[in-house]
Amino acid sequence: MNTPLDPMMPRFLPLQRRIRETADVLSLVAEPLEGEEMPTFLPGQFNMLYAFGVGEVPISISGDPQERGHLVHTIRDVGAVSHALLQLKRNEPLGIRGPFGKPWPLDQARGADILLIAGGIGLAPLRPVIYHLLAQRESYGRIALLYGARNPADLLYHKELERWRRVPDFQVRVTVDHAGREWLGDVGVVTRLLPKIRLDPADTVVMLCGPEIMIRFSTLALLDMGMSTKQLYVSMERNMKCAIGSCGHCQFGPHFICKDGPVFRYDRVEALLKQDEI
Amino acid sequence: METVPKAPVVIAEKALHTLVCELQSAGYRVIGPTLRDQAIIYDEIDSVADLPQGWTDEQQPGSYRVAKRPDMALFGYTVGPHSWKKFLHPPRLRLWQASRTGNEVSFSHDETPSQKYAFLGVRSCELHAIAIQDQVFLQAGHEDVGYRQRRDDSFIIALNCSEAGGTCFCASMKTGPQATNSFDLALTELLSEDRHEFLVEIGSQAGADLMHGIASREASAGDLETAEKLLAQTAANMGRHLDTQGLKERLQENPEHRRWDEVAARCLSCSNCTLVCPTCFCTSVEDTADLAGDTAERWRRWDSCFNGEFSYIHGGSVRSSTKSRYRQWLTHKLAHWVDQFGSSGCVGCGRCISWCPTGIDITEEAAAIGSAASPPEDAS
Ligand SMILES: Cc1cc2nc3c(=O)[nH]c(=O)nc-3n(C[C@H](O)[C@H](O)[C@H](O)COP(=O)(O)OP(=O)(O)OC[C@H]3O[C@@H](n4cnc5c(N)ncnc54)[C@H](O)[C@@H]3O)c2cc1C
Ligand code: SF4
Ligand code: SF4
Ligand code: FES
Numbered sequence: 001m002n003t004p005l006d007p008m009m010p011r012f013l014p015l016q017r018r019i020r021e022t023a024d025v026l027s028l029v030a031e032p033l034e035g036e037e038m039p040t041f042l043p044g045q046f047n048m049l050y051a052f053g054v055g056e057v058p059i060s061i062s063g064d065p066q067e068r069g070h071l072v073h074t075i076r077d078v079g080a081v082s083h084a085l086l087q088l089k090r091n092e093p094l095g096i097r098g099p100f101g102k103p104w105p106l107d108q109a110r111g112a113d114i115l116l117i118a119g120g121i122g123l124a125p126l127r128p129v130i131y132h133l134l135a136q137r138e139s140y141g142r143i144a145l146l147y148g149a150r151n152p153a154d155l156l157y158h159k160e161l162e163r164w165r166r167v168p169d170f171q172v173r174v175t176v177d178h179a180g181r182e183w184l185g186d187v188g189v190v191t192r193l194l195p196k197i198r199l200d201p202a203d204t205v206v207m208l209c210g211p212e213i214m215i216r217f218s219t220l221a222l223l224d225m226g227m228s229t230k231q232l233y234v235s236m237e238r239n240m241k242c243a244i245g246s247c248g249h250c251q252f253g254p255h256f257i258c259k260d261g262p263v264f265r266y267d268r269v270e271a272l273l274k275q276d277e278i
Numbered sequence: 279m280e281t282v283p284k285a286p287v288v289i290a291e292k293a294l295h296t297l298v299c300e301l302q303s304a305g306y307r308v309i310g311p312t313l314r315d316q317a318i319i320y321d322e323i324d325s326v327a328d329l330p331q332g333w334t335d336e337q338q339p340g341s342y343r344v345a346k347r348p349d350m351a352l353f354g355y356t357v358g359p360h361s362w363k364k365f366l367h368p369p370r371l372r373l374w375q376a377s378r379t380g381n382e383v384s385f386s387h388d389e390t391p392s393q394k395y396a397f398l399g400v401r402s403c404e405l406h407a408i409a410i411q412d413q414v415f416l417q418a419g420h421e422d423v424g425y426r427q428r429r430d431d432s433f434i435i436a437l438n439c440s441e442a443g444g445t446c447f448c449a450s451m452k453t454g455p456q457a458t459n460s461f462d463l464a465l466t467e468l469l470s471e472d473r474h475e476f477l478v479e480i481g482s483q484a485g486a487d488l489m490h491g492i493a494s495r496e497a498s499a500g501d502l503e504t505a506e507k508l509l510a511q512t513a514a515n516m517g518r519h520l521d522t523q524g525l526k527e528r529l530q531e532n533p534e535h536r537r538w539d540e541v542a543a544r545c546l547s548c549s550n551c552t553l554v555c556p557t558c559f560c561t562s563v564e565d566t567a568d569l570a571g572d573t574a575e576r577w578r579r580w581d582s583c584f585n586g587e588f589s590y591i592h593g594g595s596v597r598s599s600t601k602s603r604y605r606q607w608l609t610h611k612l613a614h615w616v617d618q619f620g621s622s623g624c625v626g627c628g629r630c631i632s633w634c635p636t637g638i639d640i641t642e643e644a645a646a647i648g649s650a651a652s653p654p655e656d657a658s
Contacts, residue, residue: 007420008373008563008576012383052378053567053574078592093383239591241563241581244420248560248581249588251610253530254617275533277602 007244010050010095015088016070021156025121026086027062027074030094038068042103043128044235044263048243049073050095051084058240058258059085060125061099066135071096074124074156100243101262104129104207105233113141113199117190117218119148119210123156125235125262126209134167141204144171144197148190148214152176152183171197190214191221201225207263209235216273219266232266234273253278284480287494288501291352291474295326297435300491301396306433309365310398311358316344318358320365323398330355337444337517337628340637350474353399353467356443357627361556362404365395366428367411373424373563373576392424396433400461402454403446403625405436407556409460413619414559433484436461440469440508444517445628447641451520453625455512463488466505477505518628520641522612526622528648529613533605537646542601544636549582551630551640552607557623558582583607612644 017029032038041061050056063072077083088094106129114133118126126145133143145164149155155174165172173193175186186193206222208215215234222232236257241247243258250257253272255264272278289297301308310323313330323329334347335355347354376385400408408429415425436457439446448454457464462485466477477497480486552558562581567574581588583606589596597603615623624640631639 006373006423008578009385014381050565052376052383053565053571055565056563091381093378093381095383237591238596239589241561245417246414246420246422246559247562248583249562251583251606251614253609254614256618277597277599278533278606 007097008242010048010056010097012093012095013071014091015094016090018086018088018090021074021158022154024077025074025156026077027072028085028088028094029063030071030073030096031069032071038071039099040068041065041071041099041128043106043132044103044125045099045101046125046243046262047071047073047096047098047100048240049075049081049085050097051081051088052093052095054084055081056095056097057081057085058100058243060235060262062124062127064131065128066131074121074127076121097243100258102260102264104235104263105205105265106132109205110139111141113204114143115197115199115204115206116143116145117147117206117208117210117214118145119190119214120150120154121156122208122210122214122235123147126207127157127160129207130164134164134170137169142171142199143169144199145173146190146193146197147172147174148176148210149174150177152179152185173197189217191218194221194225201227204231206232207235208232212237212273219270219273229267229270230265233263234266234269235262236264236269237262284486286477286479286497286502287489288468288497289476289478289492289494291476293492293494294352294476296492297488298323298326298398300488301433304488306394306396308396308398309362311353311355313344317342318344318355320358320360320362320397326352329353329399334441335443337632338637339445339631339639340634342632349469351440351467351469353437353465354441354469356439356441356446357401357404357629359554359629359633361554361627361629362397362400362408363411363556363559365393365397366408366425366432367415367559367580370577370579371424373578375573375575377573379572392427392431394431394433395428396435398435399437399465400434400457401437401439401448401627402457403448403451403627404556405434405457405460406451406453406625407627408434410557410619410621410623410625411559413621433488434461434463436464436481438464438466438505438509439512440467442512442515442517443628443632445631445639447516447518447520447626447628449513449516449626450518450522450641451622451624451626456509461485466508468501468504468508475501477501518626518631518639518641520626520644522622525644525648526613526616529609529644532647533609535647537643538601538605541604541638541643542599544638545600545604546635547584547600547603548635549584550633550635551638552582552584553580554629554633555611556627556629557611557625560588562588583610608640608643608647611640612648 013030016031019027046060062074238250245259415422439455461481464479564577611623
């Protein structure tokens, strides 16, 4: 096994398991090499995943931060690199650089109510937060998850969603944009679910991850509820080639999303998000 | 680089030849200005004879021309289309090679020893540009190993500018024209009808060691005064000027200024400005494989925020309009850079002005959008 000499050199871990989540999303579970431990990560951090000879893309870590036995990423097949990653078979080498980036503010949020708002694949980077909250339930106030997807078939982590719904003291609401008759849940944008959630707007920390448009309208609705921009945290997405602040691709105004983010307190990016093409 | 306080000396023009030879025998590839294809570029030189002696350049927005000088100055021009980043941060670089056998991947290392460069004629703005790129590539925890090696191995002979070019504004950016530190040696060309000599300041132990083998005399008060006067004259004759007071804030507060639309109408989004800029550092990564898919390479090449794919994320480019790309470039250079790295990203070298095919002038655009004299229009 190689020891990376250079921050641009990946390490390779064998793929242990592939878990089909939806028609175009799989979770890849990698295992540490014999005698080695997985590097630790904080919820919200991401890795650069490399498909041998094809390319490298940023993917959030979607597993349990307490679990040191394996490393999980949930990937949607959208193009060349994600497709190649999802073709990997058991024991084949998955190239990894990381973890990178600033995590969700779990320490600062201790004692407060927590609201997670996820859209589509945006649930993946929030799943480690859910594991953490459930493991340390007594350290937080009320907790809630609002999750929106296009169709019922696009919902990630079905079984876990069911399990989380049954956790007392964890408010889980799922909504879809379009659904057939067999869908018994909510239909419409995630913000429609806000009034159904019990929490103290003055003492809540919100973590949002999803398409930028969802972030825009959700933050507006939250501010309308009387929350301040300092209570909201968003995870941002931009093209990334290095993840170490030197390729310039991920710039978002003065920020490098790879190292100053991807998680930002909303007041730090609010003005930029209101501009087009930043 | 440590500072070695040693009194400046004066050497004759021909001693410069010796200096170049000494560097070569110490294993350095000496890189200096040389005339090629109607421009003064940076490339390996065999001897001082390769320098563009007796040539100068004339620069204006969208225009660069070389011309004969009335004298035999060795450094009587300013900066051309190349910068030292070409050597320290190469346009294309293989980062690694790997091969795969079954499920095992192993990296092979490039065995070629890294090049030791001696840079001859590094202007003050360029010293600042190198220091700025150091901030990018030598970040704690993520140091670029190859860059560190090239940087540590380089020997820098700075040059104090005896003349300012038509697009220079280092005086505004406080990056010149005098080289004040971060060099091994610094030259000032002292040229008049009856003399052709160089004042040499010594900036490091390596510089001092090299000077041992070179015939020199102690600089007189008169020599120092002549050099000082030259520099004062250069500073007073900058082709361009930029008022940086409050510039960062005003640029960051005016993303919707109508001037962005006006400049976008002239900008070709050709990326010339970012390629000639000595501080622009952006790169893209290319991963390739052989046909069988058993060996792979990672290459890094210069990229530019003016390219469409630069900001591509699934679904399209974030910055699809020329306006947004020009705004990214200018705002990054003159404003965001300060937040990111603690200094402006512009050293006032003027290259982007001279090499812009439509003559867009960063100092003019910045003044229109961000100077105290022009209150924000359309502020939103
Ligand atoms: C911090 C971060 C975390 C992410 N986490 C996840 C995750 O957990 N699961 C997941 O499925 N996706 C995630 N993404 C998005 C993922 O990186 C893209 O889907 C992926 O880069 C697409 O690459 P491609 O080659 O398959 O697609 P193509 O559309 O062919 O893309 C071509 C190239 O453009 C760039 N690119 C395209 N889309 C994106 C994008 N959305 N973000 C960044 N670069 C892009 C990449 O360099 C890519 O190689 C994340 C993105 C970021 C920035
Ligand atoms: S922005 Fe233009 S003037 Fe400033 S350092 Fe770059 S090329 Fe030189
Ligand atoms: S101006 Fe553009 S190319 Fe230059 S460093 Fe900034 S983002 Fe990169
Ligand atoms: S991904 Fe390269 S600078 Fe952030």
